[in-house]
Amino acid sequence: xxxxxxxxANSRLVYIDAATGRQYCAAEWRGSLGLEDARxxxxxxxxxxxxxxxxxxxxxxxxxxxxxxSPALHAEYKQQLEAIYRPCYIYDPSRDRVAGYAEVQANAxxxxxxxxxxAGYTIHPSIRLLLSTSGTTGSPRFVKLSEENLVQNAxxxxxxxxxNGADVTPLNLxxxxxxxxxxxxxxxxxxxxxxxxxxxxxxxxxxEDLQRYGFTSLAGVPYVYEMLHRIGFCKREYPSLRYLTQAxxxxxAVLARTFGEYAAAHGKDFFIMYGQTEATARMAYLxxxxxxxxxxxxxxxxxxGRFDIDxxxxxxxxxxxxxxxxxxxxxxxxxxxxxxxxxRTGDMARQDEDGYYYITGRLKRFVKLFGARVxxxxxxxxxxxxxxxxxxxxxxxxDRYLLVLHREDTPDSTAVKQLLSRQLGLHxxxxxxxxxxxxxxxxxxxxxxxxxxxxxxASV
Numbered sequence: 466x467x468x469x470x471x472x473x474a475n476s477r478l479v480y481i482d483a484a485t486g487r488q489y490c491a492a493e494w495r496g497s498l499g500l501e502d503a504r505x506x507x508x509x510x511x512x513x514x515x516x517x518x519x520x521x522x523x524x525x526x527x528x529x530x531x532x533x534x535s536p537a538l539h540a541e542y543k544q545q546l547e548a549i550y551r552p553c554y555i556y557d558p559s560r561d562r563v564a565g566y567a568e569v570q571a572n573a574x575x576x577x578x579x580x581x582x583x584a585g586y587t588i589h590p591s592i593r594l595l596l597s598t599s600g601t602t603g604s605p606r607f608v609k610l611s612e613e614n615l616v617q618n619a620x621x622x623x624x625x626x627x628x629n630g631a632d633v634t635p636l637n638l639x640x641x642x643x644x645x646x647x648x649x650x651x652x653x654x655x656x657x658x659x660x661x662x663x664x665x666x667x668x669x670x671x672x673e674d675l676q677r678y679g680f681t682s683l684a685g686v687p688y689v690y691e692m693l694h695r696i697g698f699c700k701r702e703y704p705s706l707r708y709l710t711q712a713x714x715x716x717x718a719v720l721a722r723t724f725g726e727y728a729a730a731h732g733k734d735f736f737i738m739y740g741q742t743e744a745t746a747r748m749a750y751l752x753x754x755x756x757x758x759x760x761x762x763x764x765x766x767x768x769x770g771r772f773d774i775d776x777x778x779x780x781x782x783x784x785x786x787x788x789x790x791x792x793x794x795x796x797x798x799x800x801x802x803x804x805x806x807x808x809r810t811g812d813m814a815r816q817d818e819d820g821y822y823y824i825t826g827r828l829k830r831f832v833k834l835f836g837a838r839v840x841x842x843x844x845x846x847x848x849x850x851x852x853x854x855x856x857x858x859x860x861x862x863x864d865r866y867l868l869v870l871h872r873e874d875t876p877d878s879t880a881v882k883q884l885l886s887r888q889l890g891l892h893x894x895x896x897x898x899x900x901x902x903x904x905x906x907x908x909x910x911x912x913x914x915x916x917x918x919x920x921x922x923a924s925v
Contacts, residue, residue: 468615469525472653477630482515483662483674489515491522491653498523498571504588505529505553506595506799508546510536513636513645515661516574520556521640521649529554530588530799532595532607533641549605550796551584584796591790591802596643598742608742609790609802617769618745618787619650624768625750626736627708632656632681635674637665644712647746648684667692679705686713688906690720691856699727708734712747714911715824717846718761719854725756739763739824743808745787748772749822762821763814772822774814780828781814782807832861834895839867847888852876858904860914862897869898870917 472478472491479488500523507529511517524531534546536559547555547563555563555578562568566578594615595607634652636659638645652659660678664671666689674680683706685693690711693699709728716724721737728735735756740747749772751764766772770785790802813825826840841859844867848857858870869881878898886893899921905913 466616467612468619468650468654469522471616471619472522472525472650475630475654475656477657478653479658480515480518481658481660481678483635483660483664483670483678486677487515488658489519494519494522495526496523498575498577500524500527500529500554502528503553505584506550506588507531507554507556508534508550508552509641510534510538510543510555510557510559511640512536512663513640513661514663516558517640518636518649518659518661520575524554530592530595532597533646534597535639535641546605551580551586553580553584554578586796587800589790589800589802591804592799595793596641596646596742605794607793609793609799610745611790611802614745614787614789615650617785618647618747618767619654621767621769621785621787622647622651622747623655625752626651626710627734628652628655628682630655630657632707633658633660633678633705634682635660635664635671635678635680636662637671638684638686642713643740643742643746644684644686647740648710665689667696675703675705681705681707682710684710684712686911687711687716687720688856688904690716690724691854694720694723694854699723702731706733708736708753710736710738712738712740715761715842715846717849717854719850721760722757723854725753725760728753729757737762737764739822741808741810743789743810744783744785745789748783748785748787748808748810751821755821759817759819759821762817762823764821772814772816774816775809778828779813779815779825781810781812781822781824783810784808832867834861834867834891839889839891841867844869844885844889847885848881851884856904858912858914858917860918862918866894867896868918868921869896870901870904870921871898872901872903874900 479490481488507524509531563578566580569577569579571577591611592609593612594610597607628651634656640646640649725735734753737751738747739749747767748770749763749766751762773782784807788806788808793799811828815823826842830841832839844859845857855873860868862868881898882893882896885896905916907913
């Protein structure tokens with residue numbers, strides 16, 4: 466059964482407009498855009514509003530291959546992507562017109578742009594979805610995913626997450642991000658109410674919605690949990706919440722324990738998960754019962770998945786039906802789909818005696834300082850552990866020094882340098898420590914290290 470058919474078969478499912486409280490069901494939106502029965506590519510610049518959900522469901526119910534993108538992309542990046550891929554359809558409410566495209570008022574709420582001339586290139590029949598991992602740069606590089614990838618990953622997630630028909634789930638992560646999309650697909654297949662809106666945990670309106678609608682789950686990347694910790698989440702009661710999920714990067718051991726203890730004390734489950742866009746969304750999860758005794762672990766593979774570790778490099782390899790078909794950097798790349806089902810994650814890992822996996826760093830997240838090879842992910846974890854779970858961003862600058870960025874007034878730069886000098890055996894001059902007003906993030910919620918190097922290194 467296809468993804469859309471599984472969603473449409475969920476008789477309890479309703480989508481709620483967070484702003485108005487109005488409810489919609491998938492059936493009333495079916496065919497509401499009048500899309501033709503044709504193959505081709507559609508670029509959808511979607512947010513989490515209820516109108517975007519209507520657009521997404523209509524295209525999932527069509528034969529079109531769809532690319533999900535951030536509506537906040539710079540206009541120049543959008544034009545570059547559209548010139549490279551020449552899509553049949555564009556959905557972008559931020560623009561009044563698109564050169565070479567005719568405006569189509571699909572219904573009272575949705576306006577599409579339709580190409581005046583067909584692109585004329587081949588799209589492999591397995592390619593259903595394109596997701597970008599580039600963040601804010603507008604890179605034309607997409608991960609190619611199939612209908613089977615989407616369905617199998619959603620079913621695997623439903624094999625361990627306690628999603629049920631009474632759930633009320635907020636869309637607080639972007640739909641164009643694999644983690645946010647997986648929250649959408651799993652809860653659309655097996656959940657009850659999905660609350661649509663562009664609110665995040667730092668906005669009072671989000672917490673008003675939590676009270677109003679009774680959210681039963683909350684999803685977040687590490688930065689979201691760092692912010693939840695700062696605003697005192699664990700000091701309050703949330704009777705409706707049943708479980709929390711975290712993915713999108715490694716959560717510090719301090720915060721993993723803090724939220725794990727909070728969940729255990731309040732009768733909630735806290736799932737730490739691991740995944741990559743190349744595997745649709747999830748590859749591993751840590752059962753809540755194991756969170757405190759296996760702190761720092763990503764757990765075990767999801768149902769129908771398998772891990773191996775390359776003995777030469779310690780790279781983690783994943784095999785499963787959710788592994789996508791490679792990358793596309795131009796329209797010609799859409800003609801092929803790699804069915805190997807093996808993903809080289811780029812993460813280094815180890816397995817303990819009980820079969821639990823731990824990420825030890827990224828193959829490319831290293832800097833060489835005074836002849837010593839330094840794991841930048843490990844440095845961030847050292848700092849987070851030493852300074853009460855605070856957020857740090859570490860980047861190597863031309864193998865000349867290690868740039869450490871932090872936002873709090875404490876610790877001071879001397880304390881950071883002394884700690885790292887002692888832990889890494891390097892002279893304090895190897896480190897440049899700066900306090901910043903905020904960090905740069907990609908729309909996927911991950912640290913934009915290159916962006917921070919560009920903006921901060923010049924001022925050192």
